[in-house]
Amino acid sequence: MSSRLLSLDVFRGLTVALMILVNNPGDWGHMYWPLEHATWHGCTPTDLVFPFFLFIVGVSISFSLGNVPGQSSTHGEAVRKILLRGLKLFALGLFLNLFPRFDFSTVRVMGVLQRIACVYVVCSLIFLKMNPRQQVWILLLILVSYFLLLTKIPVPGAGAGNLEPESNLAAWFDRLVLGEAHLWKAVRGVWDPEGVLSTIPAIGNGLSGMLAGYALRRRGNAAKRTVRLAGVGVGLVALGWLWSFWFPLNKSLWTSSYVCFTSGLAMLLLALLYWLIDVRGYRRWARPFEAFGVNAITVFFLSGLVPRILNLFKIGDMGVQTWLFKNGIAPAFTDPYLASLAGALICVGIWWVALAWMYR
Template identity: 60%
Template sequence: MQPSVSAPFASDQQANGSSGRLLSLDFFRGLTVAAMVLVNNPGDWAHIYAPLEHAPWNGWTPTDLIFPFFLFIVGVSITFALDGKKAAGKGIVGKIVKRSLTLFLLGLFLNFFPKFDLTTVRILGVLQRIALVYLACSLIFLKTTSRQQFYILCGMLVGYYIVMTFVPVPGVGYANLEPETNMAAWFDRVILTPAHVYKPAKVWDPEGLLSTLPALCTGLLGILTGTWLRTNRPAAEKVAWLFAAGCLTTLCGLIWDGFFPINKALWTSSYVLLAGGLAMLGLALCYWLIDVKGGTASNYRRGVLPFVAFGVNAITVFFLSGLIPRVMNLIHITQLDGTEVGSKEYLYQNFIAPPFADPKNASLAGALIFVLIWFVILWWLYRKNVIIKV
């Protein structure tokens, strides 16, 4: 099973029209997805090392970079997948819409499972945001030039800043960036209603509607980066300019943080620039080391393949890594003291946690084992050349 050229999540991109894959993008995607699986599946949610947790509100941790890195990669991949199809018209648009709808429904299914309660189901989520960003970025890429994409990016970032910091929130009377009283939270309550948002937050959604607009900007940064990488300029020049752009973008994000705080839940404009700039730097490094310096050195390139295995089936592993633990928790096992626990918790308590004195180490070990299990599965699929298209 081979990926179609329009699949941005299992890339078959070409580097400068050559026959070789842009292996660095598959690697960067795989590294991001593996990190996503790691932070989403600790052995014990009560004991997690600080870098593996999200920032409570303003600020950021390494974990806060994972999701925007993935959206950035989606943008980069769009340029490789769709550039030759700009004149395809309704046919390619139909495929884009179908793929976006499939992603959105997969995310909605995860929210439904296992209760399937229409009255309280969360409507949005990670896969839903990926679907919306992919849809919007693909259509923008097909219908606009790079210059226009840059103007759209800047306009949306500034516009979101103005809305969030200057427009009074209805029912509150003033603009603010507090968790429950900001404009994005008000928008979620009005459109989604409190019954259909992220349950721990209760009255707002970290993947809400209004904050999806700046998330789209993260994808646009990826599109601009991908367009640059696809030029016929010398590799060293492409890396140098991308590295410079990454540094400048990161610096702009840090400066903007002074009056529009970096905040993942709100996906603030400063957060877009910080995460996007760091993603540029990460991809530039991967591109230089893997696709340029790696060259035909098969031993060197072979070392990146474990993460490439994650990258080419990214959505599959993300979806199943969220579904399988929920299924396991439905299977109850009775312990020696008569209490019942889900099979996942039972395995952790009885086989993973006991050797560790520190509960944080045990929790991390549980997450790493989960990632390792997925690596074995994905490596087998990769060796069999099985790529599951979404």
Template identity: 55%
Template sequence: MTTSNRLLSLDAFRGLTVAAMILVNNPGSWAHIYPPLEHAEWNGCTPTDLVFPFFLFIVGVAIAFAYGNKKENEAEHAQLIIRAFKRGLILFFLGFFLALFPAFDFSTVRILGVLQRIGIVFFLCALLFIKTSSKTQLWVFAFILLLYWALMTLVPVPGVGAPNLAKETNLAAWVDRLIITEAHVWKSAKTWDPEGLLSTLPAIGTGILGMLAGTWIKRKDKNESEKTAWLFFAGFSISILGQIWGLAFPINKSLWTSSYVLYAGGLAMLVFASLYWIIDIQGHKKWTKPFVAYGVNAITVFFMSAIIVKIMSRIKLDLQGEEVGLQTWLYKTLFTPWLSDLNASLAWALAFVLFWLLILWPMYKRNIIIKV
């Protein structure tokens, strides 16, 4: 598929999002980060907490564009589902490989993670899109959010007691410990996983919201202005509804609460509507090229950037009598001598984003798209 055949605003949105992922995942020092570039401690939502749901929303929009016309032929459904399953499986195992690399210690490897969740959400959303109508998808979306709310707030937690939303004693954490086990959850948490099993359920809802937005944009019985206006209205209303629900069921990324799905999904819809109007309707496209370069190879750059960081941590160099990894050596040699701690940390992250753009740009110019 060439760039000209793609929805440019979607590629730009995806590129902005994955560039933001790389930015927030790669500070020069985790001890020195500007607050907007950190995740909320627990409840609440920072700009960084919007990055992952924005990407899952984009996955949903892309499904609507990739399968929208093909699903009409029921004879092709089995083949479409098999392809979607294979792609989801590839994404899952790319994430699993990242968790294993470079130690390849299967006894403590984290089983779930960002790419794994993307793979799961992609396949289940694609399956739902291929086999059901938009109306059914909307009902499934509502059912998922209500079911998750009921599970997290009404079901007692075995071994703990009353339902709660605390870090280690909520139902999702209990499910992670029961099925994944503590040996295979996120090492920073040790007893639960922010991309755990139960919280993947509402994450599917984020993908469905993207599918509904994509289906709406593809409609041929509405003009572009009307489609954009209604997308803005829906995004604003959904985000407000999320904030209202958050008063009772707090907005929380680690738990991927139902209110968080609505709040972050509504904001994603607003950003998508804005980009669609500016880029695809008004035709202001030139500024998008760096982001499109990121967007058409989003998974590739996310995967390879994580690999490079892990490799750099294994390359040891001497720094004033101390053995440090290559990344630390570069950071302390090139950035910290002339910048404050916060600005040096941010400068490293920005430089890392620009470094990958230098690789992605010639790929984009030559229309090299690595499909996953």
């Protein structure tokens, strides 16, 4: 088995392209529902993007560190590199939150890149120190413990089992640890969708990806590997759906049912891409996504930074990006939802051109 899967690069590229699409609508007030997050409980296609990426992080760990656990002499160097990379990712996320005001008194501490950093570091260390069977037990422990925490531990003033936005245990814990001034600004500092406590179950998506990577790295028939991976995926989707009757699917809380459901769907998609691209050799259609896949962190960071820079410059009372949409794209459409989608697609296209040039 090669140390690199083209299907994994394509999966990562698809995920990053969708991430750019949903994060850059022409008009936030006019978005088709699949491109919006669920209001609270529930799961839209957009709610699959982040857990898919964390799953991919786990698969990548399995391939990049696959030979290290058997070489104890290299563990120290591997741990140093893991911690350094995690620190860099966290710092990039913090920089995005600080830019352009750099007000440390109100900076949001957590975020997407910060969660990726935490999941990457924890999963990598688990991979180095534990075998796959032990990793399964850690995954089960995380999912069951988080379920019990959020449903059985009473929150001051709200009681136990409260899963509402402002009064659940994760929100209370984030306010306690980080302080309201350092939470997600869109909800006035009462909770954070990438908070501290909800990062713990997110590790489960990374662990699921590591186990999927282990399954794909095993010797044997490719068809059996694919079927085995797809079978586990179906089982996880079913488990997540059934569990959601007691512990609803919820991205902001990152519920255990959500971990199972999204990890199962990620396994199914990876199995399909692996079979089509790495086994059957149908690769030409996937080339546009390779550029996104091999530059994932770079494009995510820049796609967050560039709009912030553009909107520092004003044309009238509008930032440059908003002005370009209002005056260059929106007038070409009678449907504001279609115009908003067109703006997002153009944004994806611009990044693809830049990445294709870098990738060639």
